[in-house]
Amino acid sequence: MDRKLAAIIAGDIVGYSRLMAENEAATYAELRAVFGDLIEPSVRRFGGTTFKNAGDGFLAAFASVNDALDAAVEIQNGFDQRPFEFRIGVNLGDVIEDNGDIYGDGVNVASRLESMAAPGSIFVSSAVVMSADRNRGKSFCHIGRRAAKNIPDRLDVYAVKRPGQPDSRWSRVQSFVPRLGVRLAYGLGATTLVLIGLSLQPVPLSAMIARLPSALSTLARTDRSDPRPSVAVMPFDNMSSDPAQAYFANGLTEDITTQLARSSELQVIDPDSASAVQDHASDIRRIGNRLNVAYVVQGSARRVGDKFRVAAQLIDVTSGAHLWTQSYDRNVDEIFTVESELTSQIVASLVSYVGKTEQEAAVRRPTGSLQAYDLVLQARERFKHDIKDPDGLLAARGLYQQALELDPSYAAARAGLGMTYILDMTQRVTGRATERDAEIGLSEARQSIRLDPTLAIGYQVVSFGLSATGDYLGALQAARRSVELNPNDPDSLMAVAKAQVRYGDYADAVASAEQARRLHPMAPEYYAYVHGQALYAAGRRDEAANVIRECLIRAPQDANCLLIQTALQAAREDLGDAQASMTSLIKANPAFSLKSERQFSRFGDTPLMKQFLTDLERAKAPETAMFVGAGDDRA
Template identity: 30%
Template sequence: MSSEHVERRLAAILAADVAGSCRLIGIDEEGTLARLKALRRTLFDPKIAQHHGRVVKNTGDGAIAEFASVVDAVRCADEIQRGMAEQNIDVPQDKRIELRIGIHVGDIIIEENDIFGDGVNIAVRLEGIAEPGGISISDDARRQIRGKVDVTFEDLGSQSLKNIAEPMRVWRVPYGRAVPAVPNRWPVDETLALPNKPSIAVLPFTNLNSDPEQEYFADGMVDDIITALSHFKALFVIARNSSFTYKGRAVDVKQVGRELGVRYVLEGSVRKAANRVRITGQLVDTATGAHLWAERFDGGLGDVFDLQDQVTESVVGAIAPAVEKAEIERAKRKPTESLDAYTLYLRGLARFYQSANRQANDEALRLFNRAIELDPDFASAYGRAALCYVIAKTNGWFSDTANEIAEVKRLAQRAVELGKDDAIALAASGWALAFVVRDLEAGAGLIDRALVLNSNSAEAWFCGGWVKTFLGEQEPAIGRFARAMRLSPLDPRVSGMRAGTAFAHFLLGRYDEAASWAAMVLQDNPDHQPGLRVAAASNAMAGRPEQAHQAMARLRQLNPALRVSTLKAVLGPWPADDVARYEEGLRQAGLPE
């Protein structure tokens, strides 16, 4: 065994290489080499030194640099790419010198003035998969810089790197990240970084007829859809002027995603036949090309504006939940140690939608609170956290102590302060204030504000339906629940919408209708406690004791402590006469005093 000591240390390694160097040298050998030397002298080497790194070796058209801090390495790489982009602004595309950069933090071997080992090899392989003008870093590097550098990274997932035994999770700064805006010029082959919330572009719908009137109709509908989507504060929506640059062009949605910096694209077509018009729409994930939603609408041309409004409402009502669902699935695929506030929020939503389960509801609240810790100005996270208490109270998991009620009030008020133009934050807070804090006037006012801000929000209509039942306005409540279900028919909260509809019918004395709606709730969710309660009460009052007792037996299995005397803990602030009738129905179904 050799006794020779091998010097090792932990370091951040930056590997850089010129993309397409052979092609550039083939076009102009002397000119390219002279420009490379000038770039090293004026940009690359000074930036390495400025950020406390050292160039270990030059490799002809590339270099390896070592840093004691991965934060310094990433900041250096970002500034180098920014500088390269600025120098390339007036250079023709085929003559641009563009760098690929890879960064890894790991163990290296030092030998004289050179470095070796897996740390170096991985950085070189990461450089090899970076895009021209972009940066790729390992997950180890990403963990150490999180929250410390002002650079947006995109998760590429697990990647197999050449000659590296195990796949590695890789992150990247997309190509074009550092390219400054150039007035009056359309970007060529650039990829914009994705915003930190779901992003969508609505492309001009294709007119499949030669009739110019159809063109105006299709363009007007796209205008309306863009405007309606922009009311969802959780969405980043590309403005009309950018979307319409694609009008009349055959486009690849993946290319649109790169050029506009969006993850989702809505495209569609309009075809007229006689007095009928057919409109199709489809939502596409630009990263994968996968179709997330597609629908067809047929209507008469008697009132084109009415038809345009109907299609806009249907499309927008379907798209917002489809995007949210896709974002939740993406969040689930992110590493569990991710502490990004938006990722935590999405994970919380995934658990929140399983909220008939107490453990899921508790976990959702924990995740929303963690998101708030990372981003104290996250209005929707405050609103959803308040809603977790609504779900807990509905299911009898809420102790109704002064401290808990004060916490709900705090969360709701903070959501309102931060989200004055956020319909989701306002609606969630309104429901929580009305139901838990029992401030009906404030809760109803917030939901009305939410509906003014965004009349296409299924969640605002849903929360508003429940608050209308508290106010004793059952017919408007049924209308609000119907609007919510029409806007989002596949919504994970549809059980709550149906239960609310059942309850409103019960309070109107329509016990058969109430029992029918309750049956739909329990068909999808047999353990839905509000659904079981209204099923038991409505069947009892309709003279169907067997069905009433069956629902009550399951309800008491789920909540053995429930009594007529303790109902207040799970009921909202309904008028006294309504509560008395509901209690009577539950007594007849077998609920003990």
């Protein structure tokens, strides 16, 4: 059996049994003609494989979401000229291939989408929308979240608007969509926020009236390209008398952010970016402007022995109004319940409903050992993967190992442990890591996924590990799965962007990098490098130069950004500047060489890679490393 990520098309003729009853011979003949002249050629043309034919329907698998969408549109366009009405569902997900057949949730969800679809339409999952080319964005219409038979999670459903689609058929699809416009819906939702807040914290009628204009102000916000509510969870203040307890408040902040980020209905800012503007915590409008969010969560935590107190509040950035405030006095063993309640309240306030599955996911206990949980919080505090701190990395590794001694099935601890090995090998944090470390890290990350198949960080670590060992296609698939599980995780989006650059999906890489930087506006220089690299690959050289310049203003010796700057300058025939940048690059990374760049192949086996190497040669790049044994700083 072979498990892989695939785009699945499920198609079915509407009312086939009735048509057969009316004229069996003619219907069957037309059906055979449809499969022979339309469906099978379209599937093959876009690189797909039909693995099941059920008479009046079919299932086909594709390696690419975009190929699957192109095939679905071509098939549905063909049915506009046929006597049948056809409906199609498309999903991206994990499948198992065995003896020529394909099974798994990826197939099941595609079939359920097909059964929901209106005649003549194509319904797709949110995973398809997120993975499709950016230029397809306007062709998707959000239908809503729908329950499906034998599928535990509610499906986030979108319809595809086909070019030239008959208006009568599109109007049927539009009838599935709520009639309120997006801004009006969010405006009414914002009004609901006030009512929710009132139910939690009674206020005078005058205060309620004062809040309504602020709540309705979302109706006037037209400058947001993404209509989803945006929120930042600010670092919870440590109210304990012991400063060493700060890790508990920081861990609470990170866990609540992670749970919120699982909701595709929200835009959730990375906690590191929120932390970067913490100095302006008293100025909510300034925070909102810096992070480009509409709502902010602030809170505090105090832990004494086996007791803790948590207070939190949701604030409208525009008005400064506190939409709700809540506090909890609990035993430490109820920490996961409190996190779940806080997350559910925030989601319920910012979108029109909380899906049952989101609540269930939030309430799951990641471990039965509170001591193990405490050790993981300490490990996160000791080492951040964008900082080269050898002592911190080794300390974090030891803490993760202690957590696993207490609870060997703690998936997040295994993913964190795996990350310490992989980052040490790829970023040369301690200078002692080998390829064996990457193998150990991959083993731990894979085990974390086996323990919890919905753990986004597990797939992210697998993606990093596979990239480090040269399995770039596997790295891309793992990164996409991580984004599917947590669409608000900027690290996973950056992993996707790098893999897309290597495979030549340059426009998609730019889109992924831009989304990552939107979610992490205070990100480290690595984000600017990947963004600039993607723009360079996409041929958008002026934009790339601006992004790389931004990186080098903040970090003049960043080797990755110096590398892209060198290539950009050489491509523009500014050879004097290119050679000066190359000198700075070698100073920042003495291990750099053309030989290592050929081996690393950051642009894959493409004409761009050859041009990239040619430009570096013109900038006087050394063929081999100038200093033997120097640490390689490649990303």
